[in-house]
Amino acid sequence: MNNSSDGHSGRQPKLAAATLAALGIVFGDIGTSPLYSFRECFAPHGIDPTPLTATNLVGAASLIVWALILVVSVKYVLIILRLDNKGEGGILALSALIRSGARRLGGRDPKSVLLLGLAGSSLIYADGMITPSISVLSAVEGLSVVSPNLSQYVVPIAILILIGMFAIQRHGTGKVGILFGPIVxxxxxxxxxxxxRSIIAHPEVLTALSPTAGITFLVRxxxxxFPLLAAVFLAVTGGEALYADLGHFGTRPIRVGWFTVALPGLVLNYLGQAALLSYDPSALRAPFFLLAPDMMRxxxxxxxxxSAAIASQALISGAFSLTTQAVQLGCLPRVRIRHTSEHSVGQVYVPSINRFLMVACIVLVATFKSSAALAGAYGIAIVLTMVITSFLFYSAARTAWGWSGKKAGVVTGLFLILELPFLAANSLKIIHGGWLPLVVAGIAMSIMVTWLWGRARLYARLSREALPVDALLSDLKRGSxxxxxxxxxxxxxxxxxxxTALLHNLKHNQVLHEKVVLLHVATLDQPYVEEDACAKHVDLxxxxxxxxxxxxxxDTPDVPEALKKRLPEAVRFHPGKATFFLGRETYGVGKNASALDRIRLALFAIMARNASPATAYFRLPPGRVVELGAQITL
Incomplete structure (x- = not known):
């Protein structure tokens, strides 16, 4: 009995610590939505604003509350989080889970699933630019509520906060989460x-807890x-980030944090804003800040x-995870990736993505200058990602859970009934700034598709000219x-x-080592590989x-460590005594290539030249690596 009690008490602090850290990383985005979401429901939007009546305020609060319940709580927290790919989450991990499941069941590898995953990932990159910008701006704008004279300092302060926030990313999401958790x-x-405080003064606003209030409000x-639904959607924009950050903390801390802390706080605040505006419509300029008494503002x-600076963490961490997965799956060129935790392999830091997001956020803040202006660009990328996730859910439920087509179709249909109206509403924002995330996502998608296309073309080119291993073995047997x-x-x-590197070595040096290892490194459609399934050896x-x-x-593709420890003892190779030969290709464009192919090949060549060296990526000992150059015409 005592042992059981000790074990339970040992698990509880661990869950509590993980939940606190998850609060600091996962829920910041959705947690700062009250700064601007409710205000936007009654903003002019270029037309006559929605009348600011008590009934309408209750209706708007009801729509937001039930959007949080149905989209975030039911879809993501209770259902989608169960579709983890051995602990990893996010739309790219979901597409990999579907593809591996389809092959396991004897079907074809569905390429459309990969393309949907890439499209969703591209949209998350775009959202990762806008979320920090609008969150920080909307928070710093509280200065203008305190004193209108401080308005001129909003943009400079927001930029300084963004710079500081991106500067601490290199310390890792675990340490950042522990730092941010108590604040969140x-x-x-x-x-x-x-x-x-506001609900007590006007308890009639509690009628917003009934979905009827929201439905009748929409009908009336x-x-x-459309403007209303676009504004309501701003309250659930952090839902996809919960899934993207799954690999950092796991399902249980996210669920506990959502239902015990995040959801109650959000619901109470939205109801409080509705109560405030019902007796003081002038508070619409900043309903969140005006909830507090003067001395507390x-x-x-x-x-x-x-909190707004922390809010950006969910999308930034998600972008790091997505980049790592995309590189390993061959959808992006190799980039420098730092693993920031010895205990959680999902916690990574990608310097190049961090720099890109920081510069993009600074440009957005300096250009748009207010959260109201940025609201037009916010939402379309996230709702598209949610819709893509719903479509992928159908295939995932069938391949991973074995659901029937009817059952998966019904649940997917319910998701889409909720999300397609949000998509239609946000599509109206395209001309008011919504085009920006779509352009960024289109560029990111083009880069990933071009890299996949270039790799396939390179592989086909090398395969046509490749020398069979049997021919090499025959020459070795003859002693030539x-x-x-x-x-x-x-x-x-x-x-x-x-x-190719071996052929070039033979051509230039005309010798071959006594022991030759033909090493093939493969990345599977699963996050981690068991140690006994990692290595396969054949003596030719x-x-x-x-x-x-x-x-x-x-996984971290540590090739020397795998060669040293994961091969059978009789054939293990000592990496410190071996020479690693790598090919470094430069690419030319064939005379018969079309104009479009020339552009794509030029982009592929640029990405290949700027990719992180294989030496660092595969953790090869630098002093034992020889690179052999080759010119390849594609």
């Missing part, structure tokens, strides 16, 4: 207390329905600013190739052909060995 806990507590104000602005002592490891794309004879190393898309 205080933030949600404050949201709830401010809401309760049907001519304002400066501390509230400071807390809101800190001079051998020298030592072990040489050649990176190989296929098991039945000789690597004549001192030539074929080694296949399998990694998951969330």
């Amino acid at each position: 806990l205080l933030w949600f507590t404050t949201l709830g207390l401010l809401g309760i 104000e049907w001519h304002h329905a 400066v501390p509230l602005t400071i807390l809101a600013t800190a 190739i001079h051998r020298v002592s030592g072990t040489a490891v050649y990176m190989s794309g296929r098991g039945d052909t000789v690597p 004879g004549q001192g030539v060995h074929r080694v296949d190393l399998n990694f998951g898309f969330a």
